[in-house]
Amino acid sequence: MGCGSSSSSGTEPSNKVKNQQDLKLNYDDFKDIDEHARQAPRSVEESIETLAKYLAKPANNDIEVVRALYVWICENIRYDTNAYFGGNLSSLDTSGKGVLTSKSSVYAGYANLFESLCQALDITCKNISGYAKGYGHNLGEIITFSQDTDHAWNAVRLEGVWRFIDTTWGAGYVDKNQEFIKKFNNFYFLTSPENFIYDHFPYFNSNIEESKQWQLLEKPISIEEYAKQIKPSKEARQYGITFSHPDVIIDNSPCTIIVESSAHPFQNCWFDFYNDKGSKCTDAAIMLCADSKECKTTARPQSGGKYTLCLHAKIKDENTTLAEYIINCGTAESNWKPYPNYGGFYGPTLSFTERGFESFCIKPSYTCKDGKFHLSLKTSSTPEVLVQLHDAENIDHKENLMVEQNDTSINIRSRLLTKGYYKLELLSKVDEKYTLASTVLILNTGESDWKPFPKNTGHYGPTPDFTDRGFETSCLNPFMNVQMAIFIFH
Known part of the structure; x- marks a missing residue:
């Protein structure tokens, strides 16, 4: 103008x-x-x-x-x-x-x-x-x-x-x-x-x-x-947000853009990823946030071409676009596998510790080589939790999940049968509703022939009145891998 x-x-x-x-x-x-x-x-x-x-x-x-x-x-x-x-x-x-x-x-x-x-x-x-x-x-x-x-x-x-x-x-x-x-x-x-x-x-x-x-x-x-050079939004500049890539055009793929906010925490983060026809390609990018001060967004397009990445965040109770990038992809990975179709961030929410979880007990992403995944979370209270697992095609894998809980920890085990990426969602009850506590990206690099867990609508492990019934707290392990067993309770 x-x-x-x-x-x-x-x-x-x-x-x-x-x-x-x-x-x-x-x-x-x-x-x-x-x-x-x-x-x-x-x-x-x-x-x-x-x-x-x-x-x-x-x-x-x-x-x-x-x-x-x-x-x-x-x-x-x-x-x-x-x-x-x-x-x-x-x-x-x-x-x-x-x-x-x-x-x-x-x-x-x-x-x-x-x-x-x-x-x-x-x-x-x-x-x-x-x-x-x-x-x-x-x-x-x-x-x-x-x-x-x-x-x-x-x-x-x-x-x-x-x-x-x-x-x-x-x-x-x-x-x-x-x-x-x-x-x-x-x-x-x-x-x-x-x-x-x-x-x-x-x-x-x-x-x-x-x-x-x-x-x-x-x-x-x-x-x-x-x-x-990029054009950070006025809100991004006002809040002192920094970007790992100063140029608006990135000529390599995959690429990871790191956005940091030292003064004001990210209350939420998400992204949009489009191809040159304007179609969303959310399964070709992920956003990882280990804490509320840093977000890492990785773009891995399935095919060559010109893509647009838009980064957004909620800061001080206001949603804003942080910046936009053009990503030119020459050739895609030969064995490309899609991410789960999810435009939000992987990692703990801002209220994670307020929900009864210990800080730094969970990461945004994990890799397992044989389909066997185990996540142990330390808790400061006993939050009521719900866990969901979906693959990149959004197929529910609840039969491959097992949740154990005691007074000080929650153990999540899953058996992943095929190679690829999975999205695990951890929800906890707040005000009588289950809402998101953390989202985890899991990459399974190996095939497996694991059998599904038994159907169970609740959690594995002792009930809250276990000791009141006369049992010792340490006498029962919720998860056992045996060929034959004789159980003796003291």
Whole structure:
């Protein structure tokens, strides 16, 4: 979304780059300023000067002034989708005064209005145009200086620190139906250069050297680097999520992408995996999460081609897309076997220990060579559990499961007859309902001729009143492998 030129009121950027934390932003501190901006009467909209004077009146410093300008523009200016998609941009008045009058514009108008308000208040501001990864941007597409710029934004200098402002994206977004959806967000208010460069690349006056200064980075990147890097969602950047693969296109398969969150736990994680026809290929990828801070997603396409991987998570009670990748697969594995058709993560849920299980007693995945699988879980209480086992074709293998339970542990045994991947789900009762405690991926690498376990609707092992009946707790092993036995109980 850009205007092809740039103007400024103030100095050029300093070579000294400071961190976002230097401004000590706390959005709760802007509550009164935000309310003042949102309650602006129509009478103060007569001119740029009267509006600027009203917005700045209660501010204690320039940061609060700029915050008032940001909030008012985001809340009162609508994106003109008719002009943008109808090809009528040339007839649109994108001057600050024109936008104030019409209450609608495109990217250039948002940036011009913000700049005009800053000029009226002697706030140092730069109007910048360039390339953005917004509406219409295709994942992994090539971007060159021969293309027209497609967006505009601002930079302001506050307390000696340059930061970015994008009131266009702060106001909302354009959906797939080419409709503007008004949705205020804080992310594009005084955004740090390190976060802004993922989806904003400055280029104006056909001057590469002048333009790259306005990346505000110690080491500016090239347009080729900008085009090929991933675009983490604003939520991923806001929460400090890191990615093992910085480039959006991955030219090898299988590949494993690691996503980490050190500050905020993943409450849930999942993925979508599509081929170039848009069909889901969930059986060609898995997500493993050993804890709530790291997720590993492995993609193993069945055949060559171009695939799209979308990574999602729930953080602070909100679902968000973290990032998207293109995976180019040359040739698939010769003995490829599908994963279970499951787009969620393997590993313990966030409430695993709260359900009575000891921490770190379970892993996201296991491998067995002879079809014999045994999982021993330590417990701090006696959770009521239910275990389910399905293969990659979603066939139920409950006859190949046996569950033993005592006061301190739960033992899960299974007999896997064929090679391939299996999904084991451990559920426990919470509030009278069985809900997921952990999911486990099992790879069986060998054929076997194991016989199924006897049918049993409950668990193997002593009942809760076993000792009350006169038996010693250690006198009975729920699982025995014998040819002939004589049982003597003491």
